[in-house]
Amino acid sequence: MVNLYPWLTPIYHNITAAFSQGHGHHALLFKADEGVGAENLVTATAQFLLCQASRSEEKPCGRCHACQLFQAGSHPDFHVLAPIDNKDIGVDQVREINETVAQHAQQGGNKVVCLQGAERLTEAAANALLKTLEEPRANTYFLLQTDVNATLLPTIYSRCQAWMVASPPQDTALAWLQQQPVVVQSAEKTDEILTALRINYGRPLLARETLAQGLIEKRREFLRAFWLFYQRRSPLELLPLFDKSLILQQVEWITAFLADALKDKLEIRDGWICLDLVRGVRQFSEKQSVQGLLEANRIMQQMRSDLTRITAVNQELILLDGLTRLITEVFCPESDSGRAD
Ligand SMILES: [Zn+2]
Numbered sequence: 001m002v003n004l005y006p007w008l009t010p011i012y013h014n015i016t017a018a019f020s021q022g023h024g025h026h027a028l029l030f031k032a033d034e035g036v037g038a039e040n041l042v043t044a045t046a047q048f049l050l051c052q053a054s055r056s057e058e059k060p061c062g063r064c065h066a067c068q069l070f071q072a073g074s075h076p077d078f079h080v081l082a083p084i085d086n087k088d089i090g091v092d093q094v095r096e097i098n099e100t101v102a103q104h105a106q107q108g109g110n111k112v113v114c115l116q117g118a119e120r121l122t123e124a125a126a127n128a129l130l131k132t133l134e135e136p137r138a139n140t141y142f143l144l145q146t147d148v149n150a151t152l153l154p155t156i157y158s159r160c161q162a163w164m165v166a167s168p169p170q171d172t173a174l175a176w177l178q179q180q181p182v183v184v185q186s187a188e189k190t191d192e193i194l195t196a197l198r199i200n201y202g203r204p205l206l207a208r209e210t211l212a213q214g215l216i217e218k219r220r221e222f223l224r225a226f227w228l229f230y231q232r233r234s235p236l237e238l239l240p241l242f243d244k245s246l247i248l249q250q251v252e253w254i255t256a257f258l259a260d261a262l263k264d265k266l267e268i269r270d271g272w273i274c275l276d277l278v279r280g281v282r283q284f285s286e287k288q289s290v291q292g293l294l295e296a297n298r299i300m301q302q303m304r305s306d307l308t309r310i311t312a313v314n315q316e317l318i319l320l321d322g323l324t325r326l327i328t329e330v331f332c333p334e335s336d337s338g339r340a341d
Contacts, residue, residue: 002044005037005204006176007168012041015163016048016058025161026136029118029144029152032165035203039116041165042143046112049141050075066107076106082116089117091124098132101140110139119150126153133159167202170194176204182212191275192216198273199256216276218246219253223277226254227284230331235323242319248307255300261285262293288330296330 004012018024028045032038044060047070051060060067069075081097083089097113105111115121121129133142133156144160146152167173177183177193193207196216200206210216222241229238242250256273257280263272264285274281285293303322307315 002040002047004040004044005168007172007204008037008041008044008165011163011165012044013058015045019049020058024141026140027133027142027144027160029146029157029160029162030165031146031148031162033148033167033201033203035200035206036165036167037205038145038165042114042116042145045143046070046078046114049110049112050078050107052107052109066109069107077109077111079111079113080116081113083120089115089121089125091122091128094121094125094128094132098128101132101137105139110141113140113142115142115144118144118146118156119152121153121156123153126156130155130159168204170197170202173197173202173204173207177207177211180208180211182208189276191278195274195276198275199252215246215249219249220277222250222253223257223274223280226257227280229323230284230326233327233331235320235327238323239316239319242315244315247315247319248304251300251304251307255297255304257281257284258293258296258300261288262290262297265290265293292330296326299325299329 015024015028030038030042032041047060047067050066050070051062052064052066053061060070062071066075070078079097079100081089081093084093101111101113115129130153142160144156148164168176174190174193174197177197178190183193193211196207196210197204199219200210225238225241229235257277260272260274260277260281261284263269264282265288272278272281288296299322303318306318306322
């Protein structure tokens with residue numbers, strides 16, 4: 001069976017217990033952020049529903065014919081509805097599924113439809129699906145997956161039993177990350193793993209990717225360059241170090257550093273992101289004013305929103321403008337008057 005991430009086990013047991021006790025819902029809606037592994041939960045639930053032996057057990061057996069077909073990706077009563085070529089899910093796709101589930105299950109058991117990206121249904125598609133959800137068929141289950149912030153037609157929402165798949169507690173995520181081969185091999189220290197987690201808002205799969213790509217080290221190098229930029233007041237030295245494929249992350253690295261400096265200044269100890277650079281953050285914040293750090297955070301947020309809004313052609317100008325403002329409005333002489341180097 002699909003390997004369930006440890007933080008998903010409790011919710012999986014809640015879902016399957018309901019089915020085992022005979023009151024499972026015909027349409028489940030999984031609301032989740034990217035990077036918490038919700039797709040695994042959906043797959044495990046699908047296999048559970050298709051397994052011919054799992055009615056009384058808590059997990060699919062992995063041995064029956066249905067499980068074998070499912071694991072081979074060829075179970076005839078398992079259907080996936082998802083955006084094709086990143087286009088919205090159209091009404092024709094839903095009609096096709098509706099016709100398929102109107103027929104008998106080929107394996108004589110349950111039929112399961114996984115709907116990935118439910119927020120991508122066009123209005124017509126959503127209405128076509130709604131009709132099906134309103135008239136549940138025996139042995140037919142819909143598993144809808146959607147982004148946590150996505151808006152779904154309220155009428156669809158009201159037909160589903162919603163499950164929220166949240167990021168795990170930090171300790172759970174940390175313990176899991178420490179066991180990951182990519183993390184062990186690179187001998188990451190705990191504060192680096194925690195930093196990777198916090199950069200990714202506590203989402204373990206994204207944190208693992210960050211660690212696997214060596215981005216924590218890259219980020220430290222980049223922040224060292226940021227420090228030099230700050231000391232030398234030289235935007236043109238930092239500018240070439242922005243990497244087109246990482247640009248938003250790099251802006252976020254600086255933003256997190258400045259936000260932590262502000263927290264340090266205000267003596268807020270919770271929620272720091274740069275746990276691997278605490279000393280650097282403190283050294284930096286000593287030389288800044290609260291006012292200056294507030295302004296720096298505003299400048300970085302502006303930079304980020306400009307970068308996401310405007311075409312790539314202007315990226316360099318946006319960066320140069322933001323970095324120059326940091327110097328003239330934040331790091332300008334009066335903010336570190338009396339400083340002895
Ligand atoms: Zn089975």
